[in-house]
Amino acid sequence: MAKHNIPSAIRGTQDIFGEDQERFGHVVETFDRVRRLYNFKRAELPVFEATGVFARSLGESTDVVSKEMYSFEDRSGDSLTLRPEFTAGIARAYLTNGWQQHAPLKLATHGPLFRYERPQKGRYRQFHQIDAEIIGAAEPQADVELLVMADQLLKELGIDQGVTLQLNTLGDSATRAAWRTALVDHFEKHKGELSEDSQNRLETNPLRILDSKEAQDRPIADSAPDIDEFLSDDAAAFFASVTSGLNAANVAWQRNSRLVRGLDYYRHTAFEFVTDRLGAQGTVLGGGRYDGLIQNMGGPATPAVGWAAGIERLAMLVDTLQTPKLDVAVVAENRDRESEAMALVSQLRRGGVSTEIFATGSPKKRYNRAVKTSPRFIASLDVRDGEKTQGLSAQGDEADDRITSLFDNRAWLKG
RNA sequence: GCGAUCGUAGCUCAGUUGGUUAGAGCGCCGGUUUGUGGUACCGGAGGUCGGGGGUUCGAGACCCCUCGAUCGCCCCA
Incomplete structure (x- = not known):
């Protein structure tokens, strides 16, 4: 691989x-x-x-x-x-x-x-x-x-x-500093009971011990002093405004x-x-x-x-999204129609219609490849019994006047 | 940084206790059939089996190392 x-x-x-x-x-x-x-x-x-x-x-x-x-x-x-x-x-x-x-x-x-x-x-x-x-x-x-x-x-x-x-x-910052000091005191007292990770955290980031997932840390973390005991009046009032704003x-x-x-x-x-x-x-x-x-x-x-x-x-x-469909698949089913197919594609795209062309590889299989892209419309250009044929077929049951009129404007058709 | 599982065609995967030229489906390319249709059939291209080393008469299968993915720990969004 x-x-x-x-x-x-x-x-x-x-x-x-x-x-x-x-x-x-x-x-x-x-x-x-x-x-x-x-x-x-x-x-x-x-x-x-x-x-x-x-x-x-x-x-x-x-x-x-x-x-x-x-x-x-x-x-x-x-x-x-x-x-x-x-x-x-x-x-x-x-x-x-x-x-x-x-x-x-x-x-x-x-x-x-x-x-x-x-x-x-x-x-x-x-x-x-x-x-x-x-x-x-x-x-x-x-x-x-x-x-x-x-x-x-x-x-x-x-x-x-x-x-x-x-x-x-x-x-x-005063509240946070006071709380932090109290937490460190509390954890120091129980240092021996803390997990190895949490003992390290005590040095680097003691607040983190509070949400430790280690079972042995939980009782110590749960009994740690709460921030609320250290909140200044201003800080408490600030938090109260935030929560009442959210409720409102x-x-x-x-x-x-x-x-x-x-x-x-x-x-x-x-x-x-x-x-x-x-x-x-x-x-x-x-x-x-x-x-x-x-x-x-x-x-x-x-x-x-x-x-x-x-x-x-x-x-x-996010749930699976439905991807936007291609508007028109243009198929040149005969090699002699390839340049006209290209002209049609350009006309559609300039008119704001998303379009893909199928004009390479085996002519027999171009239509099948077009179908597999699940377009809204398929425009087919072919030659039957020496006569040029072309058609636009809706793949669903939806009509689209804009696409139909762009296709019916035969500027792309030569001769 | 630590632990566990995994790594075979473009994609999804088979490959039996290690045994002759490594398989399928889908996709891709071509042909026949059909003939306004996502049909059916035939054929083709495409793999140093993640990489390196080892064990063995013989390794995709076993061992070691390495790289990567996935899932935890940690950290964070």
């Missing part, structure tokens, strides 16, 4: 074609339609950035930065990194282009991301996300708007069944006080849309508020919220 001398695809990359591409394209098109309804502007951003853009903002100790980035030196010796996520690059673009003048700015984008991970169902080294961000909006209404948009997107894709919105707050918009949600986000920059609202239909890769859309990120990057204090969703994961949930 894999022949010698034929290059193979890089591990974890995909060549998306056929039905998979139909689903993929459907997700992107639906996103683009929905983001217009919410008046988000499209942005196209570079696929690589200076390494520091990601390393500093995501957190040096996160797995994404410490072992998953595709980083390399370019010819001038600068360290560059293929984007492992969108948010940091968008924040950078916001600052370098002076987009403060447009604040609050609602941005949407999509494209490839790169992470050096072990490939698995719904997990690739080059994967694709759709992404929505609101930058320069401190109000909880921004969080609500983003969540309502996500909810509508999933509904329009027809995949809201079995997908639940899990919501949490991480509080402001009729978006179903579940509080998950153990929900934690992997990247360091999140504050306040954190959320994931989760399904049980994708095995281990259950998170289909995730995000939250990252008020401190832009300031950390050297810009002015700028509140922001956003989310991203994996296009491949969404596409896997």
Whole structure:
């Protein structure tokens, strides 16, 4: 199968074609339609950035930065990194282009991301996300708007069944710091009972112990102090506005006080849309508020919220799509009619009708090949008993005046 | 990074306890038949059995290594 001398695809990359591409394209098109309804502007951003853009903002100790980035030196010796996520690059673009003048700015984008991970169902080294961000909006209404948009997107894709919105707050930075300290204290006390993984997490990312799947970790994680004990009044009020906004918009949600986000920059609202239909890769859309990120990057204090969703994961949930049918298959059943067939095809295409020509290979089999593409109409050009014959036949029971009149206009017929 | 399963024509797969020139269906190309029709029949092209090494008189089948896919762990979207 894999022949010698034929290059193979890089591990974890995909060549998306056929039905998979139909689903993929459907997700992107639906996103683009929905983001217009919410008046988000499209942005196209570079696929690589200076390494520091990601390393500093995501957190040096996160797995994404410490072992998953595709980083390399370019010819001038600068360290560059293929984007492992969108948010940091968008924040950078916001600052370098002076987009403060447009604040609050609602941005949407999509494209490839790169992470050096072990490939698995719904997990690739080059994967694709759709992404929505609101930058320069401190109000909880921004969080609500983003969540309502996500909810509508999933509904329009027809995949809201079995997908639940899990919501949490991480509080402001003082809250998060106090909670984190209390968690570390709690876990230190039970360190000996924790799994090996979780003992490591205690050093690197203690919040992650909360959603550990190890049975031996569960009692300790479940008895850990809750964020609610540490929430400042402002942070609690903020979260209350988000939840009441969701209720007002009729978006179903579940509080998950153990929900934690992997990247360091999140504050306040954190959320994931989760399904049980994708095995281990259950998170289909995730995000939250990252008020401190832009300031950390050297810009002015700028509140922001956003989310991203994996296009491949969404596409896997989408039901089989009916692909749009070809309008007309033009068949030259005789070699002497081939150039006229080409003329007819051009006339139809210029008239806005999707058309394919069948004028190669065995004349006897051209018609059969045309039938197999399941077109709406078949136009047949033949020579019978020395006479030219031509006909247009509908394959279903539908009529189409536009196609009929383009065919009946015999400009393509010579002599 | 760790564990498990898998890898035979373009595609989906058979290949019996290791035994002569590796098979089918679909697809592709050609022919005959039919003659306004996705017909039937005949023929053809296309495989270093993922790659490398080993065991054996003999390996697609067994062993080791390697690459890739899949499913978990981890991480995350």
